[in-house]
Amino acid sequence: MAEFTPQPSCADPQDQQSLNVEQARAHIDTLLLPISSWQKLALREALGHVLHQPIKSPIQVPPHNNSAMDGYAMHSSDIQADSFTLTQVGIAYAGQPYIGQVAKGDCVRIMTGAMMPPECDTVIMQEHVAVDGHSITVHGTQNPGQNVRMAGEDIQQGDSVLPAGHRITPADMGLIASLGIAEVITKRRLRVAFFSTGDELRSIGESLEAGQIYDSNRYTLYGMLKRLDADVLDMGVVPDNKAALKSALQQAAAEADVVITSGGVSVGDADYVKEMLAELGEVNFWKIAMKPGRPLAFGKIQDALFFGLPGNPVSVMVTFYQFVQPALRKMAGENPQPLPLMQVQTESAIRKRPGRFEFQRGILFENERGELKVRTTGQQGSGILRSMSVANCFILLDEECDGINPGTIVTVQPFAGLV
Ligand code: AMP
Ligand code: MG
Numbered sequence: 001m002a003e004f005t006p007q008p009s010c011a012d013p014q015d016q017q018s019l020n021v022e023q024a025r026a027h028i029d030t031l032l033l034p035i036s037s038w039q040k041l042a043l044r045e046a047l048g049h050v051l052h053q054p055i056k057s058p059i060q061v062p063p064h065n066n067s068a069m070d071g072y073a074m075h076s077s078d079i080q081a082d083s084f085t086l087t088q089v090g091i092a093y094a095g096q097p098y099i100g101q102v103a104k105g106d107c108v109r110i111m112t113g114a115m116m117p118p119e120c121d122t123v124i125m126q127e128h129v130a131v132d133g134h135s136i137t138v139h140g141t142q143n144p145g146q147n148v149r150m151a152g153e154d155i156q157q158g159d160s161v162l163p164a165g166h167r168i169t170p171a172d173m174g175l176i177a178s179l180g181i182a183e184v185i186t187k188r189r190l191r192v193a194f195f196s197t198g199d200e201l202r203s204i205g206e207s208l209e210a211g212q213i214y215d216s217n218r219y220t221l222y223g224m225l226k227r228l229d230a231d232v233l234d235m236g237v238v239p240d241n242k243a244a245l246k247s248a249l250q251q252a253a254a255e256a257d258v259v260i261t262s263g264g265v266s267v268g269d270a271d272y273v274k275e276m277l278a279e280l281g282e283v284n285f286w287k288i289a290m291k292p293g294r295p296l297a298f299g300k301i302q303d304a305l306f307f308g309l310p311g312n313p314v315s316v317m318v319t320f321y322q323f324v325q326p327a328l329r330k331m332a333g334e335n336p337q338p339l340p341l342m343q344v345q346t347e348s349a350i351r352k353r354p355g356r357f358e359f360q361r362g363i364l365f366e367n368e369r370g371e372l373k374v375r376t377t378g379q380q381g382s383g384i385l386r387s388m389s390v391a392n393c394f395i396l397l398d399e400e401c402d403g404i405n406p407g408t409i410v411t412v413q414p415f416a417g418l419v
Contacts, residue, residue, distance in 0.1 A: 018287045020399070021322065021357050027284075028298060028323055031305060034333045035257070037188040043176055046168050048229035049186035050333040055162040057179050060152035065116040067092075069147045072129060072136060073120035074107040076144030088134045092117065107136060116148060123147035155179070165335045167229075187333040190228070193256035193304075194221050195235035195248055197264040198311060203237060216385060217262040217309075217316045224320050228328055240264065242272045249280055253304040258328065260320075263311030265297045281306065289399060291356045292382035293319040305331070312382035318359045318394075341396070343409050348375040350395065350404040357399050361391035362412055374412050391415070 019027070038052035067073060074086055086107040092098035094113035102108055102119045110116070110123060122144055130137045155161060161179065162172060168184070176184060201215040202208055215237050225232045233256055238248045245264075252259040264273050265285060277283040283299030283306055292315040297308030307324050309316050329336040344364065352358055361377040374395060377387040393412040397404070404410060 018289055020289050024286060024288050024296065024298075024323060025326070028327050029330070031300065032327055032330045034331055035187050035190060038185050039188055040183050040185050042183055043173060043181065046176075046184045046186055047170070047173060049168055049184075049189070051162060051164050051166045051168065052185045052187050052333065054160045054164050055176055055179070055181065055184065057155045057157055057159045057161050058181070059155075059179060060157045061155040061178060062149055062151055062153065065151050066094075066149050067110045067112055067114050067116060067123045067147060068149050069123055069125050070111050071126045071147060072107040072124045072138075073098075073102070073110040073116055074122050074124060075102070075104055075120060076122040078105060079122070079142045079144060083137055083139045085135055085137045088131075088136055121145055121148065165333050167329075167332075167334055189231040190258065190328055190332045191231045191233065191256045192225050192258045192260060192328070193233040193235055193252035194218065194225070194260040194262075195252065196237045196262050196311075197240060197245065198237070199240045201237045201263075216313050217311070220313065220317055220385075220388075221260060221262070221320070224317070224325070225328075228325065228332070230328065230332075242276055245273065246276050246280070249276070249301055249306075253280070253301040253306070256304055257331065258305045258307070259301055260307045260309060260324065262309045262316050265295045265308040265310060267295065277301070277306075277308075283308070289356045290318075290322075291358045292380075293322070293359075294356070296323070298323075310382075313385040314361075314382045314388055317385075317388050321394075322359065339413050342372075342412050342414065344372055344374045344412050346375065346395070346404060346408055346410045347373045347406055349406050350376055350397065350410070351380075352397050352401050352403050354400050354402045358395075358397040358401075359413075360395040360397060361387040362393045362395040363391060364393050364412060364414060374410065 041049060073092065078084065078086060086105060088109055089102060089106045090098040090100055091109040092114040093111050097115040098108045098117050102117045108117050108120065123146065124138050124142055125147065128138055128140045161175060196215045196217050200212050202212050203215055218234055222232060222234060235248055235252060238244050249259065274285060281299060281301035283297050286296045286298065287294055288296055292312060293310055295310050296319055299306055309319050326336055350360060360380050362374045363377060364372060364374050367373050374393065376395065377391050380387065393414045396411040396413055
């Protein structure tokens, strides 16, 4: 494991364990090993999987010269300045080529996508033609080669169409099918085990006694992991005691590539958690100069990567999206680009104190003039999970920022796009 040198943070100059967001990401990167095992999948099964090998085209696309219009296929050498007349000798439909010769002065009625007769190189739009029996008269300016899609103009045989490391989207499914490819070689799915810690937690279906709450983190984690197409192992709630925690961590690490826990990593949490993690592997406890999500434990337990996320429900989601998700994507074999950011004017005032980088929850919306604006979801407590539910973006606020007035341009990270 790479040596980890704690960096002092501007948030707390006394605190040698404090890191900023970028430093935490960089350290996580040093421990990531992409999965090497692979499998062959039928195309439909491959949605959301990561390609182990590039997709190379076994054919050229389009496979033959074809018409881009409904019209008449002809020899460009027959084009004359103002108008000219040709004799129609046959019809070519998509999938039903015209079989026969097309002599000079002849033409073939042709439909969009139909194969061009080999002698023809030009298509006249049907709107430019007056038909009289088998004789057609062409009006208007015509250019040699017009309205023809050439064989191989999209893709040449042997071209690499999708690189290794690409996660297959619905568009890719169609693209791969268009090449006649029925099976693809993808990375094995990442196996992720997770559990919640806390004596106060009950699972849905159980009744609540005084002081108890329902465990929500296992559900947000399940959802976020499923979106990454991970193979998930939900290990339930583990009480705050050493033996239970130790055996859960050992079992999780034995069965999964990645282990994620929530809760139990704050400063106030029992020291046995740290002791035990030191026995099981190499785990660092970080205080990240961010809000929410200040405490984070990260390292290895046996051969598994370990993320000990904070317990607060919003902190779980923010630390997952900012650290765990990019790490899992790299381990799955992807080369993820940083999520796109946008500069947008805020309609609301934003409260913040200098010191930590904040991921506040925001709502991007269009105002009555059709302009894109953002406003906060209101209360930003790290236990208010509803703020994530109503939000559609994070508002990113630098360490130094000490509050923002309405009308200021802010950086936002939208939650979702079309894929
Ligand atoms: P902890 O990090 O364990 O100190 O937890 C911080 C806060 O998050 C406490 O209020 C916990 O009750 C709450 N919390 C921890 N785990 C969960 C969970 N799985 N679901 C909902 N709330 C949780
Ligand atoms: Mg706890």
